[in-house]
Amino acid sequence: MIKLDGKKVAGALDEKMSQRVATLEEKGITPGIAVVLVGDNSASAVYVRNKQRRAEKLGMRSDLIKFDADVTEDTLLKKIEELNNDPAIDGFLVQLPLPDHIDEDRVINAIDPKKDVDGFAPDNVGHLWIGEPQTKPATAAGILMMLDFYDVDLDGKNVVIIGRSNIVGKPVAAMMLAKNATVTVAHSHTKNLKELAKTADVLVVAIGRAKFVNKDYVKDGAIVVDVGMDRDENGKLCGDVDFDDVQDTAAMMTPVPGGVGPMTITALMDQVIELAEERANG
Numbered sequence: 240m241i242k243l244d245g246k247k248v249a250g251a252l253d254e255k256m257s258q259r260v261a262t263l264e265e266k267g268i269t270p271g272i273a274v275v276l277v278g279d280n281s282a283s284a285v286y287v288r289n290k291q292r293r294a295e296k297l298g299m300r301s302d303l304i305k306f307d308a309d310v311t312e313d314t315l316l317k318k319i320e321e322l323n324n325d326p327a328i329d330g331f332l333v334q335l336p337l338p339d340h341i342d343e344d345r346v347i348n349a350i351d352p353k354k355d356v357d358g359f360a361p362d363n364v365g366h367l368w369i370g371e372p373q374t375k376p377a378t379a380a381g382i383l384m385m386l387d388f389y390d391v392d393l394d395g396k397n398v399v400i401i402g403r404s405n406i407v408g409k410p411v412a413a414m415m416l417a418k419n420a421t422v423t424v425a426h427s428h429t430k431n432l433k434e435l436a437k438t439a440d441v442l443v444v445a446i447g448r449a450k451f452v453n454k455d456y457v458k459d460g461a462i463v464v465d466v467g468m469d470r471d472e473n474g475k476l477c478g479d480v481d482f483d484d485v486q487d488t489a490a491m492m493t494p495v496p497g498g499v500g501p502m503t504i505t506a507l508m509d510q511v512i513e514l515a516e517e518r519a520n521g
């Protein structure tokens with residue numbers, strides 16, 4: 240089994256990205272990202288910490304804007320308006336999930352689509368599905384970057400994605416479809432999930448349940464991509480896939496941590512640098 244080593248790939252791609260940042264710096268431009276965090280969610284906290292670290296490594300500006308869980312929707316919307324109009328910020332995102340008293344759709348709709356580095360705004364979702372992407376959701380983009388790095392050709396492959404979220408499942412489906420894969424999106428109402436998953440040449444798992452997928456779900460020689468950020472019975476970070484159980488069945492597989500997570504951040508930073516390059520070129 241070949242381990243799809245997101246940490247290694249991210250490290251390799253960082254070099255080129257640092258160069259792009261240096262080139263922008265010569266033109267007096269620092270790529271700037273802002274992250275809005277409301278309350279405390281453990282997956283978000285890991286993400287925020289690693290993003291700050293990577294931005295620093297690449298020489299980018301990264302602002303963290305923190306609100307308590309009881310912040311009003313109005314306060315949040317005002318901050319978004321500010322970020323929409325801040326010329327030093329090329330892109331920003333609001334960490335999800337948001338507390339229940341805040342209307343997530345309203346918040347996402349308030350973000351200027353041009354600065355929507357998450358690619359969650361309806362405009363960008365539309366662009367993605369018609370095959371003319373603008374900003375792309377970072378996790379999906381990171382997965383595609385990683386598979387590309389390992390020369391995985393998706394053309395004609397049977398892909399099964401378990402999970403239909405707007406953040407992961409749907410954008411992965413759109414992007415793999417654009418690579419000519421045959422894509423099936425499974426979810427909690429799917430019948431005979433094990434049998435279906437076993438038809439997959441590429442199995443993408445994004446359901447948020449610790450070690451849910453074992454070798455009964457995996458075809459011999461399949462490629463398994465684990466998007467989970469869960470905690471096991473000992474509170475240790477783990478994925479949606481039981482790595483130890485699946486490792487002798489899969490041909491290639493991402494670990495957690497060190498798989499999709501670092502690639503998500505690579506894709507996000509790549510997006511921000513690209514927006515800064517657009518700013519530099521007027």
Ligand SMILES: Nc1nc(=O)c2c([nH]1)NC[C@@H]1CN(c3ccc(C(=O)N[C@@H](CCC(=O)O)C(=O)O)cc3)C=[N+]21
Binds near residue numbers: 285335468476496
């Ligand atoms: N608007 C929004 N967009 C998101 O993309 C988004 C979000 N909200 N909310 C939270 C989730 C979670 N997420 C992670 C990304 C990378 C790691 C990551 O760096 N993982 C490391 C963890 C390593 C360590 O333990 O520090 C790894 O997998 O190796 C974690 C979590 C993005 N999300």
